[in-house]
Amino acid sequence: MITDRLLSGLVLLQVAAPAATLAAVGLPAVLGITVRERGITRIVGAGFTIALAAALAALGILAARGFTPHNVHMGTWFHVGHHEATVDLVADALSIPFVCFSTGLCGLVNAFAGKYLHREPGFTRFFILLALFGTGMNLLVLAGSIDVLFAGWECVGISSTLLIGFFHDRVAAAAAAVRAFVTYRICDAGLLAAGVVLHAATGSGDFERAISGGWPGGTCLLSPGTALVVALLLIFAALGKSGQVPFSAWLPRAMEGPTPSSAIFYGALSIHAGAYLLLRCEAILEAAPLAAWLLVAIGAGTAIHATLVGSVQTDLKGMLAYASMTQAGMILAEIGLGWRVIPLVHVISHAVLRSLQILRSPSALHDRHELAAALGGHPGPDGWSLVRVLPPAVRTAVDHIALERGYEEAVIGRLVVEPVLGALRAAAAFERRVVALLAGDVPPLRRGGDR
Amino acid sequence: MSDSDAILAALGVSIAAPALGAAATRWTPLVRSARTVAVTTATIALAAAGLAAWWWHHGNGAAISRGDPLAGGAPVVFDGLTALAVPYAALVQLAILVAAPKRALDGEAVPRLLAGGAATLALLATAHPVLLVLLWVATTVPTFLSLRASPGGLPAARVYGRTMAVAVACLAAGCLFLxxxxxxxxxxGITGDIGGWLVAVAVMLRKGVFPLHSWYPAIYASGAYGTALAATMAHTAGATAIRLLVGHADGVAAELVFLAQAALVTTVYGAALAVVQRDLRGLVGTLAMSQSALVLAGLAGSLPTELCGALAVWISAGLSLTGIGLVAWAIESRAGSVPLDAPQGRADDAPALAMFFLLFGLATLGLPGTLSFIADDLIVSGALDEQLHAGLLVILSTVFAGIALVRGWFTVFGGPAPVDRPRHPILPRERVVFTTLLALLVGLGLWPGPLVTSLERIAGSLLASRHDAPSSSLPTDPSGGHPP
Structure with missing residues (x-):
């Protein structure tokens, strides 16, 4: 009983600590009070340290109990009629190790960014967004209901968008942020709809009403039809966050953000949020084999696509972005194949390696020169690639396709974006004419129309 | 003095204060600072409205009515809807008056805003058909005059005036038939059916529901932000729909279904149009139209979740869009019109305004921890429970609205800024207003329990009144409790 209470308190602390730092750093900014750089990094760092300590303690308790899942019912947030939004967190073999890893990484990036962004005009903004991300990520990981998971998911998406556009004076950064947000927003609709379907099917968004048993190896309690619909919607949501085909175009552009945020978002945590979502709902995926095989196909296809496109990139961060996309695709394929622990290990190992690579990327040339100096000459030829065994003509064709990023953007642009924007611009122009007509056939009102 | 009398007295003060303020600033030459008078009277109105609502909630929660009812609709009604809508409208009015740029509150602007505000508060506290018609006129005239006085606002004034004239005529004829x-x-007989349809058309016109919506973005495009916000954010058409239609859904079911479907289309259409707007005024106007229609779509629903969601959107979208509109007004007053066809780079010269615009935008999008998150959750769940396509349309509108807002923020504030551009620090009064609105959005988002309970009670009484309606005439308490 005491252990249960202690565990509940520790789980709560993992969300509350970064949330408190968000308030502590964000409120002065809203009120126009300036806080010194060192104070900001210490406050945010303290939040992540407390959360990490709580997560490690919770991991110890959980391990001692044989990783029996522990649900933390924090009460009902609000309810209307049969619709109930509960605040439920869960500590199990999936969530707590993931929080240890994600919070630890956030803490490291906090320490790194404190030096890296010294005297940067948006210093405070970066740490506010980092705290928002940390809160959102822990909420997402510890969520025991799809409502809580969606709240965390949204925090991650918004902080990611704003960090991509961190250097908002650069037009490319602003455009990349909008592109990422558009993708997120479209795919988030899948998660929102999945939540509503779960509510309709079970009367609640709690995972324990849809899945029985602990992780891994839970049993889906939904009917096969509902399971298929929910699984497809969850996959749709995961594709956007994980930068999978056909929603991958935003990911290489997301590297416009500061290096520390690129490392933690697109090398480590945000890109794996989709994988985490699917791991959390693995039982639903298992009950919908059609959706699982679709996931395998998309994941494998994205891995091949990203490998080929990544091989022709001319900048390091772009190459790393495609490398992340490849691994994320493989992880999703593994989840679709029904593996559980391997994808989790893959996520953690990939995240640690990739964030290190991205954090080191600004000094890559320096590293290369140091290596050459130490070796007394050029380090030697680059690594081997499967593409090299192809005949030269095929290799050239593949390279051309890769240079065009697999024509993914062109196809989406031609088939979806242009028709939609064209229709909307036509509608806006029609609106202007209607207003002019109603006003007595005078010239259109100033500026209120299409672009 | 009984509790009922005290509540009605407070309500009377909240309506009389801005009316007296309007008279004082219009006809008293001794009044030097119109803004001081306006802010004082609007503060009194908010305090009195808040006190009345608090008193009512802590009493027995029964509807209070006074005066001889016409077809069941009493001239003065204090019920759940009044307790919610009057303090909200008074707050919006005060926010506009405090945050308005200095030059926007000269001459005739203050008396018009106050007179329109007083009429709006009165409209939200009546169910009497004749008074509703008269107050529609009283709320419309100040807006029309303000639009006509705005530079370049004559076309919008014409559109608005003609639309509202038709709306008032439809409402008057509809009430007569009802x-x-x-x-x-x-x-x-058929007369009643025609009456129901005429009221529905009047509500569509006043609410800016597709395809009768053209005036809505037009007044944002050409009028002062304060005029447009005051005319649209109080949701007077929504209140009228509740008084005349929603409480009698069994008798006007077809009208309500039509209203709901048209409002859903408007929600998506407005949000989609916002994506391709080429200036900030267009963006704010189309988004306001979309969110306003979402309120009506939910009000016409038949499930408590949906009705609660609509009432929550009423408050959340109203507060967040008022914030966005006021920030946009502040930017425009400093830097002129804000096109969206190329990055404007305004974050460096107005960092605080950029922050508040972003925060209000996120609050509109349904950032977790804000009231909009709760409102979206309720309305999407309710809509999906009732009709699959309704839920999907609501989700689609949130997608478009989100894209439009984020694109708008990065276009207004992103991009390189000229080095010689002057900086525009935020004024203390603006910071106070924006912080207060944000605090409300976040506070009600983190602790939604009391508000949602209150909304559920209003929704419950609305639904109950529908079932009672066939055997009675217009009830005096369509949104809360029983008459004394």
């Missing part, structure tokens, strides 16, 4: 032949009575 009074003569209530369609919720057994054995009613």
């Amino acid at each position: 009074v003569r032949d209530p369609p919720w009575r057994p054995g009613h």
Whole structure:
């Protein structure tokens, strides 16, 4: 009983600590009070340290109990009629190790960014967004209901968008942020709809009403039809966050953000949020084999696509972005194949390696020169690639396709974006004419129309 | 003095204060600072409205009515809807007056805003058909005059004036038919049906519902932000729909279904149009139209979740869009019109305004921890429970609205800024207003329990009144409790 209470308190602390730092750093900014750089990094760092300590303690308790899942019912947030939004967190073999890893990484990036962004005009903004991300990520990981998971998911998406556009004076950064947000927003609709379907099917968004048993190896309690619909919607949501085909175009552009945020978002945590979502709902995926095989196909296809496109990139961060996309695709394929622990290990190992690579990327040339100096000459030829065994003509064709990023953007642009924007611009122009007509056939009102 | 009398006295003060303020600033030459008078009277109105609502909530929660009812609709009604809508409208009015740029509150602007505000508060506290018609006129005239006085606002004034004239005519004719032949009575004739449809058309016109919406973005495009916000954010058409239609859904079911479907289309259409707007005014106007229609779509629903969601959107979208509109007004007053066809780079010269615009935008999008998150959750769940396509349309509108807002923020504030551009620090009064609105959005988002309970009670009484309606005439308490 005491252990249960202690565990509940520790789980709560993992969300509350970064949330408190968000308030502590964000409120002065809203009120126009300036806080010194060192104070900001210490406050945010303290939040992540407390959360990490709580997560490690919770991991110890959980391990001692044989990783029996522990649900933390924090009460009902609000309810209307049969619709109930509960605040439920869960500590199990999936969530707590993931929080240890994600919070630890956030803490490291906090320490790194404190030096890296010294005297940067948006210093405070970066740490506010980092705290928002940390809160959102822990909420997402510890969520025991799809409502809580969606709240965390949204925090991650918004902080990611704003960090991509961190250097908002650069037009490319602003455009990349909008592109990422558009993708997120479209795919988030899948998660929102999945939540509503779960509510309709079970009367609640709690995972324990849809899945029985602990992780891994839970049993889906939904009917096969509902399971298929929910699984497809969850996959749709995961594709956007994980930068999978056909929603991958935003990911290489997301590297416009500061290096520390690129490392933690697109090398480590945000890109794996989709994988985490699917791991959390693995039982639903298992009950919908059609959706699982679709996931395998998309994941494998994205891995091949990203490998080929990544091989022709001319900048390091772009190459790393495609490398992340490849691994994320493989992880999703593994989840679709029904593996559980391997994808989790893959996520953690990939995240640690990739964030290190991205954090080191600004000094890559320096590293290369140091290596050459130490070796007394050029380090030697680059690594081997499967593409090299192809005949030269095929290799050239593949390279051309890769240079065009697999024509993914062109196809989406031609088939979806242009028709939609064209229709909307036509509608806006029609609106202007209607207003002019109603006003007595005078010239259109100033500026209120299409672009 | 009984509790009921005290509540009605407070309500009377909240309506009389801005009316007196309007008279004082219009006809008293001794009044030097119109803004001081306006802010003082609007503060009194908010305090009195808040006190009345608090008193009512802590009493027995029964609807209070005074005066001889016409077809069941009493001239003065204090019920759940009044307790919610009057303090909200008073707050919006005060926010506009405090945050308005200095030059926007000169001459005739203050008396018009106050007179329109007083009429709006009165409209939200009546169910009497004749008074509703008169107050529609009283709320419309100041807006029309303000639009006509705005530079370049004459076309929008014409559009607005013509639309509202038709709306008032429809409402007057509809009320007449409803009074003569209530369609919720057994054995009613075609007159009552026509009346119901005329009221529905009037609500569509006043609410800016597709395809009768053209005036809505037009007044944002050409009028002062304060005029447009005051005319649209109080949701007077929504209140009228509740008084005349929603409480009698069994008798006007077809009208309500039509209203709901048209409002859903408007929600998506407005949000989609916002994506391709080429200036900030267009963006704010189309988004306001979309969110305003979402309120109506939910009000016409038949599930408590949906009705609660609509009432929550009423408050959340109203507060967040008022914030966005006021920030946009502040930017425009400093830097002129804000096109969206190329990055404007305004974050460096107005960092605080950029922050508040972003925060209000996120609050509109349904950032977790804000009231909009709760409102979206309720309305999407309710809509999906009732009709799959309705839920999907609501989700689609949130997608478009989100894209439009984020694109708008990065276009207004992103991009390189000229080095010689002057900086525009935020004024203390602006910071106070924006912080207060944000605090409300976040506070009600983190602790939604009391508000949602209150909304559920209003929704419950609305639904109950629908089932009671066929055997009675217009009830005096369509949104809360029983008459004393």
